[in-house]
Amino acid sequence: MSATAAPDRRRAILDAAVRVFARQGFHACRVSDIADEAGVAYGLVYHYFGSKDSVLDTLFLERWAVMLEMIAEIDATHASPRTKLEQIASFIIDSYDHDPDLMKVIIVEVTRAANSFGQTHLRQIEEAYRRIAAIVSRAQSDGIFKAEIDAEFAALTFYGAIEQVLTGWIFDLLPRGQEELARAKKLIVETICGGLEREARERV
Amino acid sequence: MSATAAPDRRRAILDAAVRVFARQGFHACRVSDIADEAGVAYGLVYHYFGSKDSVLDTLFLERWAVMLEMIAEIDATHASPRTKLEQIASFIIDSYDHDPDLMKVIIVEVTRAANSFGQTHLRQIEEAYRRIAAIVSRAQSDGIFKAEIDAEFAALTFYGAIEQVLTGWIFDLLPRGQEELARAKKLIVETICGGLEREARERV
Amino acid sequence: MSATAAPDRRRAILDAAVRVFARQGFHACRVSDIADEAGVAYGLVYHYFGSKDSVLDTLFLERWAVMLEMIAEIDATHASPRTKLEQIASFIIDSYDHDPDLMKVIIVEVTRAANSFGQTHLRQIEEAYRRIAAIVSRAQSDGIFKAEIDAEFAALTFYGAIEQVLTGWIFDLLPRGQEELARAKKLIVETICGGLEREARERV
Amino acid sequence: MSATAAPDRRRAILDAAVRVFARQGFHACRVSDIADEAGVAYGLVYHYFGSKDSVLDTLFLERWAVMLEMIAEIDATHASPRTKLEQIASFIIDSYDHDPDLMKVIIVEVTRAANSFGQTHLRQIEEAYRRIAAIVSRAQSDGIFKAEIDAEFAALTFYGAIEQVLTGWIFDLLPRGQEELARAKKLIVETICGGLEREARERV
DNA sequence: GATGAATGAGATTTCATTCAT
DNA sequence: TATGAATGAAATCTCATTCAT
Numbered sequence: 025m026s027a028t029a030a031p032d033r034r035r036a037i038l039d040a041a042v043r044v045f046a047r048q049g050f051h052a053c054r055v056s057d058i059a060d061e062a063g064v065a066y067g068l069v070y071h072y073f074g075s076k077d078s079v080l081d082t083l084f085l086e087r088w089a090v091m092l093e094m095i096a097e098i099d100a101t102h103a104s105p106r107t108k109l110e111q112i113a114s115f116i117i118d119s120y121d122h123d124p125d126l127m128k129v130i131i132v133e134v135t136r137a138a139n140s141f142g143q144t145h146l147r148q149i150e151e152a153y154r155r156i157a158a159i160v161s162r163a164q165s166d167g168i169f170k171a172e173i174d175a176e177f178a179a180l181t182f183y184g185a186i187e188q189v190l191t192g193w194i195f196d197l198l199p200r201g202q203e204e205l206a207r208a209k210k211l212i213v214e215t216i217c218g219g220l221e222r223e224a225r226e227r228v
Numbered sequence: 229m230s231a232t233a234a235p236d237r238r239r240a241i242l243d244a245a246v247r248v249f250a251r252q253g254f255h256a257c258r259v260s261d262i263a264d265e266a267g268v269a270y271g272l273v274y275h276y277f278g279s280k281d282s283v284l285d286t287l288f289l290e291r292w293a294v295m296l297e298m299i300a301e302i303d304a305t306h307a308s309p310r311t312k313l314e315q316i317a318s319f320i321i322d323s324y325d326h327d328p329d330l331m332k333v334i335i336v337e338v339t340r341a342a343n344s345f346g347q348t349h350l351r352q353i354e355e356a357y358r359r360i361a362a363i364v365s366r367a368q369s370d371g372i373f374k375a376e377i378d379a380e381f382a383a384l385t386f387y388g389a390i391e392q393v394l395t396g397w398i399f400d401l402l403p404r405g406q407e408e409l410a411r412a413k414k415l416i417v418e419t420i421c422g423g424l425e426r427e428a429r430e431r432v
Numbered sequence: 433m434s435a436t437a438a439p440d441r442r443r444a445i446l447d448a449a450v451r452v453f454a455r456q457g458f459h460a461c462r463v464s465d466i467a468d469e470a471g472v473a474y475g476l477v478y479h480y481f482g483s484k485d486s487v488l489d490t491l492f493l494e495r496w497a498v499m500l501e502m503i504a505e506i507d508a509t510h511a512s513p514r515t516k517l518e519q520i521a522s523f524i525i526d527s528y529d530h531d532p533d534l535m536k537v538i539i540v541e542v543t544r545a546a547n548s549f550g551q552t553h554l555r556q557i558e559e560a561y562r563r564i565a566a567i568v569s570r571a572q573s574d575g576i577f578k579a580e581i582d583a584e585f586a587a588l589t590f591y592g593a594i595e596q597v598l599t600g601w602i603f604d605l606l607p608r609g610q611e612e613l614a615r616a617k618k619l620i621v622e623t624i625c626g627g628l629e630r631e632a633r634e635r636v
Numbered sequence: 637m638s639a640t641a642a643p644d645r646r647r648a649i650l651d652a653a654v655r656v657f658a659r660q661g662f663h664a665c666r667v668s669d670i671a672d673e674a675g676v677a678y679g680l681v682y683h684y685f686g687s688k689d690s691v692l693d694t695l696f697l698e699r700w701a702v703m704l705e706m707i708a709e710i711d712a713t714h715a716s717p718r719t720k721l722e723q724i725a726s727f728i729i730d731s732y733d734h735d736p737d738l739m740k741v742i743i744v745e746v747t748r749a750a751n752s753f754g755q756t757h758l759r760q761i762e763e764a765y766r767r768i769a770a771i772v773s774r775a776q777s778d779g780i781f782k783a784e785i786d787a788e789f790a791a792l793t794f795y796g797a798i799e800q801v802l803t804g805w806i807f808d809l810l811p812r813g814q815e816e817l818a819r820a821k822k823l824i825v826e827t828i829c830g831g832l833e834r835e836a837r838e839r840v
Numbered sequence: 841g842a843t844g845a846a847t848g849a850g851a852t853t854t855c856a857t858t859c860a861t
Numbered sequence: 862t863a864t865g866a867a868t869g870a871a872a873t874c875t876c877a878t879t880c881a882t
Contacts, residue, residue: 568832586832588810592798593800597789600792619785629780
């Protein structure tokens, strides 16, 4: 660590891009908006990144790598399947809590626009599903999860539920406070693992 | 009424737009692509629609109205909550089966980009959640669904699961045949209503 | 005169055009604006007039012919030169009083934009100057007007003064009431014929 | 300071615009015509000016500011009212002599189209009238000009006369040589100040 | 590394005009 | 006469990207 902290302009550009993309949307913003927000010259964006797309790519890839790594770590523990899923949901929701703009950009501009973004992103996203599916799959082998629901399918359902709840917060369709976030972690997993229905014997 | 129906150019433009949006994406396509696909002159798109956005708007609003109507009808029956949810899932999946391009456009370009599209769309989307939530809510009052999971929240989870599965098909992350579609209807509902976990007493 | 007055659509279009041109300007208005204002279908404008330009042409030519005729009539009388000029100024100002929109259109869109409009208009406008110049010229021969000011030149000055005053009213740079209009007739002529300066012998 | 002055592209665009506007008219020319004439890329026009309108605005405002300044300076001297008016007429005619294209653009496209151009321009134009009116007004207080002709009114008349003569040159309705220009300066003022009529005692 | 003027392809949109009915 | 859907050339403006300094 040096006394004169060199200003990391590259980082500044990425951070500024998050704010700008979140505020205006990827398509609606101009490269100059990013430069202005970062307080750097126009051309510097092109010094560090080859294109506007590349800025978004970098943002996504950086963050998604962390998520993949995290899922792997969680899966390596000896926790129960439900606990593992809860940890994954927790991680994603905490990510949103910590940097809502970044998560908004990733969900709204990348995950949901996989169209425009080449196969690279799709493969990354798929990898996350695969890792979640692996957890489900093992739980099925262990007789903890029902065998009749495809693991891949269950993974999509699980991730889709989380993403939709995040989308609800992002677009103000759902109240969003510390308490709600904490509750959401439990409820998503309770819904997906335990189901909405009360067990037959519980019913009045 | 004549045997040879007058060509409805407005309709032709809308139908062409679905194909073009699905193929190239809303942002990547030009208005001339739509006109070419529809076999009409450039300006006619602007004769019937004020702008490129407005074409997408119309497409979404048209289809979404059908969905809202359908949910209302389903809710008006005396079926069980699980059956109602299954009918909703069936309808959406059948919609995809019947016109995958249109559903792709609605999911990829509108639902997931609610950002760019004003509050109008958000309100429409919200209305669908609300209607699903109403079904859940009643099931809770009736003691069929667990009371501890907010109905709004459950609705989001349910819809998110369906949308993600559709996204899986759209982006070829999931096999997509008649059998898969039929299975998906059951499985999504089984996951959300019954949960992934086997009931305790079933476990070995 | 018939009991069922046939609606003169051609006239209606011309009258509507005056209002629309005055309100929005020739370039800023669309042919459909004229049709709407006239309460006729789009294509009818093209039935009666070959083009948008032609509508303006017709308006100008119609009115300008009246003015040329009027100048000729005035010149044919035995009134004094000053009286003749005063009658011309009166006629123009009365025209404005009677139909300010039409005069606005003629001054703002034609007279002052002679550029865009071919030589036809220029020749018409020139003819008016020539007729005024003839009056001045004769007054010079008769020893009533100073001989050292070219008649052509004096005509331009005279007409320019009137047009500028009209412009002042049109753009609200000058108060515009019945009294002002009446006063203007006198003052323009007094300025041009008598001059702004008091005669030497009158000065204190 | 280098011998080879850096090319001022912004200036080049403005100068090119004058030529193009004068030649083709503001509405009839395209932005690309300006860029071509200036020898710069299309987009540079938009880099320096927000719009085509803004190019014309800049041209007008630049020149008009010079004129307002000049009137103020002339009025600050102790010359006679007639001399002051003659200096103003001289300045305007010299401006035309020096850059006929620019004056054509200002007269034909702005002054005479005050319609399209917001109130900003109208206020500028009005200010010129006001300054001329102030000169007249003082001459009236001093007993040199007739009191019965409103100063505002006289200013309009005076300016209108000059503008119409310029228009005569612009549209080739009047011969235009060095001699004619010099004569015009005298004659306009002689007309407006001294009047067209010979004084009674001079008449035969 | 850093700057921002310069480039120009390409997009949306407008609207005068045509024409089948 | 009268209609207005249909046409498509042309215009403005945007903005990602390049590049000389």
